[in-house]
Amino acid sequence: MDFFSRNVETGFQHLCESVFVRLCQIVGTSVQLAIRRGTEDIREMLDRRVAENNEVLVMRSGSEREGFRLRASDVDVMHWLNNHRVIWDMCQSEYYYTENKTLILLDSSESPPGFALLELLTPTANRKVQSACVPMNETLYISSSLYRQQTQTNLFPGSTEHGPCESGEILGGIEYDFAWCFACDFWPPSASSWINRCSSWPEREVVDDIIRNGCHFVPIGNPLGLHEHEEWRISFSVAEHKLVHTMNHCQFLTYGLLKIFLKEVINKQSEDTNKLLCSYHMKTAIFWVIQQNVVPLWCPQNLLAGFWVCFKLLLKWVYKGVCPNFFIPLNNLFLTKIHGSAQRSLFLQLNGLYEKGLACLLQSPSIRSYITDVLYNPRLSICTNEGRMKSECEYDEELFYEITRNLSQNPQNLACCIKYLQALELMIGLPLRQYQVLMLQKITASILQNTAFTLHKMYTNTGLNKQMYIADRMACHMLKLAAKFGCISNMMYIAMHYYKAMRYRNALSIIEIIKVKLAQPGLMYERHVDSERYTEAVGGQSWSTKMRQAVAHDIILNNFVCYIHELTTEQLSALQNNNGSLYIPLFVVLHFVEFLCYRHIDTTLAQTALEELHVLVHHDQRLYVPIHYRDISWEILGICQQMTGNLQDALFSYEQSRTQYPWNKSRNATQMRIQDLHIS
Structure with missing residues (x-):
C-alpha cells in the first residue's frame, strides 16, 4: 500500500507488530484472556450445577463474556x-x-x-x-x-x-x-x-x-x-x-481493533450515521472472514491485512445494504436501519476512509502513536513476545481481580450450601487450569463462610447448649479453613463470627492480625499494588500462597445470611430490591467490627475506632472506599454514631448515604434510620 512506500519490505510488518503490541496493551494478552474466560467458565459451570428447576438462570454475554475489558x-x-x-x-x-x-x-x-x-x-x-x-x-x-x-x-x-x-x-x-x-x-x-x-x-x-x-x-x-x-x-x-x-489471539485482536475503529473513527464521522453500525456488525464481519479463509495466515505480522479484509467486507455490505447474519444469512442485520439516504451517507463516509488506505487508522487516538513511531523509526525493534509484555504482578492483579468479580454465589439456606460444596467437590476432579483451581478454591472459601454463619444461626435459635457448642466449633473450623483457602479478607469473617458469638477479645485479636497483614508494603488490595514491593514479598511463589499472604479485597455479605446484627436492616432492604449481596469496603468493616467489640470492653478505644472510621469515610480518595460502595460506608458510620448517641452526626451520615449512588440497594433502610432519628 502507498502508506508504506518508504519501506515496502519491512514497513508493513513493523507496523503490524507495533499495532499488535498496542492491542495487547488495550485488549489483553492471550494469558489475560485465558484468565478472564477461564474464571468465568468456572462460575458459570458451578451455577448450572446447583441451579434448582424453579430458579432464574443468569449468564453474562456480550463483550465482557468474550474476554474484553475495554472502558467502552x-x-x-x-x-x-x-x-x-x-x-x-x-x-x-x-x-x-x-x-x-x-x-x-x-x-x-x-x-x-x-x-x-x-x-x-x-x-x-x-x-x-x-x-x-x-x-x-x-x-x-x-x-x-x-x-x-x-x-x-x-x-x-x-x-x-x-x-x-x-x-x-x-x-x-x-x-x-x-x-x-x-x-x-x-x-x-x-x-x-x-x-x-x-x-x-x-x-x-x-x-x-x-x-x-x-x-x-x-x-x-x-x-x-x-x-x-x-x-x-x-x-x-x-x-x-x-x-x-x-479465535487465535491475532484474530481476537483484529476483532478488538474493529471495535476500536468503530468507536474512535467510524462513529466520529457524522452524528447522522454514528448509530447505524454497532459492535455486532464487526463481530459478524470477522466471523465471515475467518470462516471463508480469506486471510491465509493470522499472525502479528499480518494483523492489519486481516483488519483490512474485514473493513472491505463491511464496506461491501453497506454498499449493498445487506449484512447477513452469520447463523441465518437470510436475516439481514441492516434491514431496518441501513437503507435509503442513511445508507448512502454511511457508504460515502466509509469509502472516504477506504480511499485513505490504512492511514485512516491515524484517526484513532488509541492507535495513532504506534503507527507514527514506526513511520519515523523504520528500524525500530518491536518485541511481540507476550511473555515480556506484562509483569508477574500484572498477571496476578488480573487473576485476583477476575476471581473476586466472579464471587456471586448466594446460597439461601444450609441445604443450598451443601449442594454447592458437593458440586465443588466434583469439579475438583475436572481437568482444570491452575487459575481455575484457584477460582474453585476461593469459591470454596466463600461457601464455607456462608455455611458457617448459616449453621451457627440455626443452632443458636434452639437454645440447646450442647448443640450450640458443637455448631460454634464447626463454624469456627470452617471459617479458619476458609481463611487458609482464601485471602487476607477471609480472616475478617472469623472476626465477625467471634463478635456475633460475643467473644469480643477473640475478634479483636483477629483484627490486629489483619491490620498487620494490611500494613504490608507489598499488599495487593483490589487493583492497588506497589508492583516492586509485591514482587519482593511474594514473587515466584504459588498463586495460592500469594493470595493467602498478600491479597485483599472488599467484603461481600450474602443477604440471606446474618453476619452482624447491626446490618440486618440493610440486608433485608437490599433483598427487597432483588439484591443478593452487600458490598462493603474491607477497611470500613474492619473499623466497624472493632468499634462494636470495644463498646463491650473499652469505651475509649471504641471512640478511637469510630474516629478512624470517620476519617476513612470522610477523607478517603477512593483508595480504600471505592465510589460504588460509599452508600453503605456512610450508612455504617451513621450506625456507629447513632449507637454512641451522636444523633446529629448520625443524621448527617445517613443523609450522605442517601445521596450516594445506590449500589447496594439499601436506601429503604437508610430512610427508616432517618425516620427513627426524627422520632427519637
Missing part, C-alpha cells in the same frame, strides 16, 4: 426461567417432564428469518409469563413487548427500555443491558445451513458443542414483520462467545 464495553446479562423451555416441534416434548417444565412451541410460519412467535403449550405458574400472554387465532402466545414490560426491574436509576433489554448507565459510565429471555435446548432448523458451512472453521468438536447448547429467544420483534409486538428474536449469544473463544 457494555455489561450484558441474560436471564431466563430454568423451568421454561422452547421447542421446535411437538415431538421434542417427550424430552421433558411436563409436571415441572413449562413448554413453549415456536411458530415461525408468519415471521421473517431469525424471528418467531412463541406459543404457550403447557400451564405456567410464573405470573409475569401469564401476564404477557395474548390470544391470537384461538392460540395463546407470549407477547415480547408485554414480557419486556413485565420483567422491567429498574435495577439502577435511569434505566430505560432499549431493544430487547433494560439498559442504562452504572456509576462510572459503565453501560449495561439486561435481557430476560427463554432458553431452547435445540439448534434452530433455520440455522442448519451454518452447520454445513463449518468445514474449515470452527472445528467439529466446537460445532457439536454449540449445537448441544441450543439458543435463546430475546423479546424483540422485527419492525417489518406482521407481529412486531409479539415476535421474539433468536439469540445465538452462547454460540457466539464459543466462536470468539476459538
